[in-house]
Amino acid sequence: MTTASLSGRKVLLIVGGGIAAYKALELVRLLKKSGAEVMSLLTPAGAEFVTPMSLAALTGHPVRQALFMPEDETAMGHIELSRWADLVVVAPATAGLIAKAANGLADDLASTTLLATDKKVLLAPAMNVRMWLHPAVQANVARLKGFDGFHGVAVVGPDEGEMACGEFGPGRMAEPAAILAAIQGLLAGPDGRPLAGRRAVVTAGPTFEPIDPVRGLTNRSSGKQGYAIATALAELGAEVTLVSGPVALDAPVGLNRIWVESAREMQAEVQKHLPADIAVMSAAVADWRVDGVASGKIKKAPGGPPSLALIENPDILAGVSKPGKSRPKLVIGFAAETSDLEANARAKLSRKGCDWIVGNDVSDDVFGADGNAVTLFTKDGGADVWPRQSKTEVARKLAARIADHFKA
Ligand code: CTP
Numbered sequence: 001m002t003t004a005s006l007s008g009r010k011v012l013l014i015v016g017g018g019i020a021a022y023k024a025l026e027l028v029r030l031l032k033k034s035g036a037e038v039m040s041l042l043t044p045a046g047a048e049f050v051t052p053m054s055l056a057a058l059t060g061h062p063v064r065q066a067l068f069m070p071e072d073e074t075a076m077g078h079i080e081l082s083r084w085a086d087l088v089v090v091a092p093a094t095a096g097l098i099a100k101a102a103n104g105l106a107d108d109l110a111s112t113t114l115l116a117t118d119k120k121v122l123l124a125p126a127m128n129v130r131m132w133l134h135p136a137v138q139a140n141v142a143r144l145k146g147f148d149g150f151h152g153v154a155v156v157g158p159d160e161g162e163m164a165c166g167e168f169g170p171g172r173m174a175e176p177a178a179i180l181a182a183i184q185g186l187l188a189g190p191d192g193r194p195l196a197g198r199r200a201v202v203t204a205g206p207t208f209e210p211i212d213p214v215r216g217l218t219n220r221s222s223g224k225q226g227y228a229i230a231t232a233l234a235e236l237g238a239e240v241t242l243v244s245g246p247v248a249l250d251a252p253v254g255l256n257r258i259w260v261e262s263a264r265e266m267q268a269e270v271q272k273h274l275p276a277d278i279a280v281m282s283a284a285v286a287d288w289r290v291d292g293v294a295s296g297k298i299k300k301a302p303g304g305p306p307s308l309a310l311i312e313n314p315d316i317l318a319g320v321s322k323p324g325k326s327r328p329k330l331v332i333g334f335a336a337e338t339s340d341l342e343a344n345a346r347a348k349l350s351r352k353g354c355d356w357i358v359g360n361d362v363s364d365d366v367f368g369a370d371g372n373a374v375t376l377f378t379k380d381g382g383a384d385v386w387p388r389q390s391k392t393e394v395a396r397k398l399a400a401r402i403a404d405h406f407k408a
Contacts, residue, residue: 001240007035009187012085012117014057014110017045019164020126022094025050025400027091028177036179039081040064043110045094052110067109078109082117086235087187090114092126094171095137101153102140118392120186124179125158129169132158156182164239192238194403199276200238201328202230202318203283205245207263211308212294220367221284223247225334227358228395229280230255241273245283262289263313270316276403279328280319282358284336289313299316321353330405332356332398338363345377355379376401 011031015024016181024046031038040055041064052063064072064081076084090097090110100111101121114121123144131137144153157174158291174182186192204226209217223244230242240255243266251257258273260266270279288310298306317333331354335345338361341356343361366372373388376398386397 005035006031006184006187009035010037010084010086011183012081012088012091013038013040013041014088014097014111014113015046015050016090016097016110016126017043017048018092018094018096018126019049021046022047022366023173023176025054025058027089027179029037030176030180031183032058032060034184036183041081041110042079043097044097051242057189064109067112068116069094071290075086077084078113079116080115082119085119086192087122087183087395088114088117088119089124089179089183090121091124091125091179093171094125094133096128096139098123098125098137098140098144102143110386118396120152120192121180122154122156122182122186124156124174124182126173127169127171128165129163129167129171132284133169139395147277149304150252154186156201156329160255188264192320194407195278195399196237198238198278198279199273200230200233200240200278200322201243201270201276202233202240202272202280203227203243203245203266203270203285204230205247205249206284207286207313208261209244209263209268209286209289210293211290211299212296214297215242217286217288218246218292219284219286220244221247222368223249224368224370225372225394226280226282227252228391229270229398230281232392232395232399233278233280233402235396236403238278241269241276243269243273243283262274262286263316264289267314267316267319270320274320274326274328276328277406278332279320280332280398281320281354282334287315292308314354315356318352321355323353330355330402332358334358334360334403336360337363342377342383345375349377349379 028038038059039061040059052208055063069401100264101114106115107113158170159172160170161172162168205223206219206221227249234240242257244299258269291309291311311318321331333354335342337349341359342359345357349357356378371388372394374386376384
């Protein structure tokens, strides 16, 4: 059995209704002992077997029990809770909960949370042997396992043995120690943190190029996509340095954010944090800066507006992509285009010398928005179209692709 620490990892435990619910309490104890933070959600049927008081005492957090509870929603909304977790565990997972999850039903707190989460779900089924062997349950489990994508469903157990109802066969919930081992495998093992030990440098946001002490040149980048990428890489275990231009976003937890203003400052910080395994240059770097920044505020003059002489900024991405000892193994650029996405993105990829480029159509509601539609072009000619989805989802897809790249 693996003994990996779960320190700092967050588990949301959904306790369904069944005699095995008492084992969920032992599971919480084991999770806490290995360093995990646990929040729990108790279904009405689950509450027939264990009390909210026991779960609250063991987890150290209030227990969520119903969908429409204003006081719960003010603490942490159920959607937020489903995202807060690194892993959602359902133990015991009843036939009813599995059926709801497999069919996208969302008519109570547990099923809604399972549908809303963007994290992997681990099911520990527990039910009567006939129920477990019923083709409907087997089909539901197979359906859940078959859902494609990064956030899959894993199943631990059920075990074979004598059941509380007196029958014998598969259906007993896996022992808490086995569920803990499965959780450790998913969270601390290569599956959960495939980028552990990898260093990444990510640029995000706009740059600001001063004209004088009060004015400057900048652009409409919000930094949301770059921040989401930095977060997604950190979630997969990478050690991330986020070099950020001026944006109105909080620093994501668990990574090192460095504030910069100008392109030259951004370049210096990026270079300082090499070598790295991964570089994702998502910042909207200003192409030009003002030559001869005025030391005092430029005043309006009778002769009309001043003319600004511009000089070209260094190309940070092209610099990072240059062959050499400190070149990251995987360099990814962005191509923000308003037309001819593929041709422009591919031209940029070869001009800058990066390995992949994320082609970003910015002609339609991208700046500051939460959604994005991109195509990932690779040096070997590949193109992966990701239709409009949240910037978080785009980031997670990219992080998963990066993890696959290093696995290969
Ligand atoms: N980039 C950079 N340094 C610059 C300009 C751009 O690192 N001085 C990076 C961006 O972070 C992005 C990629 O290069 O990853 C492409 O940026 P983009 O603005 O689309 O391309 P430009 O080179 O500026 O080309 P153009 O403005 O002509 O489209």
